[in-house]
Amino acid sequence: MVDAGSPASARTNMPVARHVLHVHPNREVWTWAAAVSIAADLRRDLTLQPRARLLLSGGTTPGPVYHALSQAPLDWERVDVGLVDERWLLPDDPESNAWLVRHELLQDHAAPAHFEPMTQAGRNIEGAVATANAHARREATVAVFGMGDDGHTASLFPAMNDFERVMKSQRDYVAIDASGCPGAREWPRRISLTPHGIARIPHRLLLLHGERKRAVFEQALVSGDLERWPVLTTLDSDHGTPLHVHWYE
Numbered sequence: 001m002v003d004a005g006s007p008a009s010a011r012t013n014m015p016v017a018r019h020v021l022h023v024h025p026n027r028e029v030w031t032w033a034a035a036v037s038i039a040a041d042l043r044r045d046l047t048l049q050p051r052a053r054l055l056l057s058g059g060t061t062p063g064p065v066y067h068a069l070s071q072a073p074l075d076w077e078r079v080d081v082g083l084v085d086e087r088w089l090l091p092d093d094p095e096s097n098a099w100l101v102r103h104e105l106l107q108d109h110a111a112p113a114h115f116e117p118m119t120q121a122g123r124n125i126e127g128a129v130a131t132a133n134a135h136a137r138r139e140a141t142v143a144v145f146g147m148g149d150d151g152h153t154a155s156l157f158p159a160m161n162d163f164e165r166v167m168k169s170q171r172d173y174v175a176i177d178a179s180g181c182p183g184a185r186e187w188p189r190r191i192s193l194t195p196h197g198i199a200r201i202p203h204r205l206l207l208l209h210g211e212r213k214r215a216v217f218e219q220a221l222v223s224g225d226l227e228r229w230p231v232l233t234t235l236d237s238d239h240g241t242p243l244h245v246h247w248y249e
């Protein structure tokens with residue numbers, strides 16, 4: 001699918017797709033299609049360079065994909081796994097994104113992967129952000145995003161405090177104060193990739209499930225208003241690569 005307001009490619013004058021929508025008939029096909037696509041990106045990078053880097057989101061949607069990916073026969077010892085965002089919770093908290101990644105992905109074949117949780121006992125939020133930015137010096141291969149019904153992605157929420165500063169930041173990760181944003185639920189303190197950090201990632205997947213989310217995403221595309229729909233940040237890439245949206249009903 002090529003969306004309307006796409007920039008034209010200089011060479012061909014054809015519109016460059018900013019996203020490709022993959023519609024899957026059911027959860028099983030969606031799960032395996034997304035897992036196979038991520039594994040292929042990692043495998044390609046592992047043939048070209050010593051290590052590959054995978055960034056993952058939390059939430060209720062991606063668990064089955066992470067579980068399927070854990071069964072991919074890759075050289076996982078050469079894969080670094082980081083987070084797109086994290087709630088200000090320790091990794092052993094079942095509500096943390098680190099907990100989800102550990103329990104769904106870092107099992108079976110993927111157990112030897114090197115995981116970089118963002119939070120650690122005794123580390124303050126500035127220290128955690130600095131460590132995340134140090135890890136981000138190495139470009140990620142592929143990242144998995146989710147989207148809330150309010151149009152947030154990662155921990156970029158509409159109407160959050162310091163929205164302008166976060167959106168214009170030239171750092172990959174920043175601390176987030178999403179107090180008053182219902183989408184942040186009971187965890188307003190967070191760490192998130194910025195739009196700058198997102199644009200550096202060549203392969204980006206957005207995992208969506210259900211009619212409601214598809215409608216929200218389409219509303220965001222039509223509106224084009226990044227402030228109202230931060231999920232639109234996943235469309236932008238320094239590499240000129242489209243966002244791959246995987247959806248099932």
Ligand SMILES: O=C(O)[C@H](O)[C@@H](O)[C@H](O)[C@H](O)COP(=O)(O)O
Pocket residue numbers: 057058059060061062085086087097145146147148149152153154155
């Ligand atoms: O920490 C988080 O909350 C997530 O990383 C967040 O960005 C998530 O991807 C969306 O909120 C979608 O969540 P659901 O999959 O639960 O709808």
